[in-house]
Amino acid sequence: MEKKLERIKRSIWVFHLNTGSCNACDIEILDALTPYHDAERFGVKLVGSPRHADVLLLTGPITLESLPKVINAIEATPRPRFIIALGSCGSGGGIWHDTYSTIGGVNSLVKILKERGVEVDGVYYVPGCPIRPEALLYAVALIRGLVEKKAKSMVATVE
Amino acid sequence: MSFVKKIIKPVEVLVVASKTGRVTIKYPFEEPWISPEFRGKIEIDPTKCIGCGACVNACPPNALEMIESEDKKTLRYFVGRCIFCWRCIDVCPVGAIKGTRNFELATNDPLDLYDYIVHNRVKCRECGKVTGETTRMLKYVLEKAFVTENYNNKCPDCRKKIFINAISMRRTGPVGEKT
Numbered sequence: 001m002e003k004k005l006e007r008i009k010r011s012i013w014v015f016h017l018n019t020g021s022c023n024a025c026d027i028e029i030l031d032a033l034t035p036y037h038d039a040e041r042f043g044v045k046l047v048g049s050p051r052h053a054d055v056l057l058l059t060g061p062i063t064l065e066s067l068p069k070v071i072n073a074i075e076a077t078p079r080p081r082f083i084i085a086l087g088s089c090g091s092g093g094g095i096w097h098d099t100y101s102t103i104g105g106v107n108s109l110v111k112i113l114k115e116r117g118v119e120v121d122g123v124y125y126v127p128g129c130p131i132r133p134e135a136l137l138y139a140v141a142l143i144r145g146l147v148e149k150k151a152k153s154m155v156a157t158v159e
Numbered sequence: 160m161s162f163v164k165k166i167i168k169p170v171e172v173l174v175v176a177s178k179t180g181r182v183t184i185k186y187p188f189e190e191p192w193i194s195p196e197f198r199g200k201i202e203i204d205p206t207k208c209i210g211c212g213a214c215v216n217a218c219p220p221n222a223l224e225m226i227e228s229e230d231k232k233t234l235r236y237f238v239g240r241c242i243f244c245w246r247c248i249d250v251c252p253v254g255a256i257k258g259t260r261n262f263e264l265a266t267n268d269p270l271d272l273y274d275y276i277v278h279n280r281v282k283c284r285e286c287g288k289v290t291g292e293t294t295r296m297l298k299y300v301l302e303k304a305f306v307t308e309n310y311n312n313k314c315p316d317c318r319k320k321i322f323i324n325a326i327s328m329r330r331t332g333p334v335g336e337k338t
């Protein structure tokens with residue numbers, strides 16, 4: 001994945017892909033782009049078409065209604081393409097993970113994409129409900145290699 | 160008039176900007192400002208957790224799940240689905256869950272998002288069958304409530320047998336004996 005990331009030498013252009021979120025995460029994305037947090041420090045630019053984007057900012061648990069459009073948007077993104085799954089909805093389905101009308105987060109989406117032969121070069125997960133704008137800045141800094149990864153799995157066995 | 164305004168406008172903006180100064184925060188190169196009320200990732204203390212499953216029942220998005228196997232009970236915390244409501248903290252009977260202000264959870268590996276606490280399940284003292292509780296939970300219950308020596312640490316079937324035996328002994332003598 002690092003090798004593919006190196007190919008994005010220039011700034012990361014992002015396309016904001018709402019797949020049925022409650023709009024709180026979307027507002028936080030806009031927050032991260034305001035002069036106060038200023039994601040453009042890292043070269044993040046919001047573009048209007050997936051054809052211009054390197055990274056898709058995916059919010060929401062991917063409703064069945066939005067699924068075909070999401071797949072279209074991902075297919076339209078040039079390689080190497082990355083997904084940042086935002087919020088607990090994007091990264092795990094959130095409170096909608098087992099409802100009838102969603103597919104429950106980016107993991108099921110990646111599975112569906114694989115079946116259709118659409119490749120994604122990397123998925124980043126940003127938990128939070130909604131995410132803090134700083135959490136998005138942290139994720140972007142992680143992609144650019146500016147900060148260390150802090151998330152770590154814990155396995156504890158009780159005697 | 161409008162021409163003059165057009166020229167003056169940038170100058171006005173410059174004046175305002177120099178008065179306000181820089182507003183952009185330096186994060187991630189400085190400590191973020193987090194309000195004291197902010198709710199972040201939870202941390203489960205494996206030395207305290209008794210595996211009762213109260214938090215699993217309270218968790219709205221099933222971020223906490225109890226995975227049961229033959230002789231183990233595993234409490235799994237999937238932070239990718241957690242909505243940081245901290246309901247689990249309120250219901251935990253032993254205060255094993257602690258809320259943190261940690262929000263820097265971004266990762267490219269989904270396995271980083273899972274925490275596990277593996278508990279052992281107790282075996283029935285009578286027949287050796289595995290019962291539902293964890294060893295810690297049984298200890299906790301025995302400390303809180305008095306259970307006769309006869310009944311603790313036994314599976315429901317054996318308990319039923321002992322109970323019926325005890326009653327029949329008291330009234331009519333041992334089961335199966337004709338009087």
Ligand code: SF4
Nearest residue numbers: 021022024087088089
């Ligand atoms: S993660 Fe929470 S805030 Fe974000 S879209 Fe889902 S429900 Fe809304």
Ligand code: SF4
Nearest residue numbers: 218241242244245247
């Ligand atoms: S904070 Fe809420 S969503 Fe997260 S594990 Fe606890 S109960 Fe579940």
Ligand code: SF4
Nearest residue numbers: 208209211212214251
């Ligand atoms: S409620 Fe507390 S003691 Fe019970 S399983 Fe959850 S963390 Fe462990």
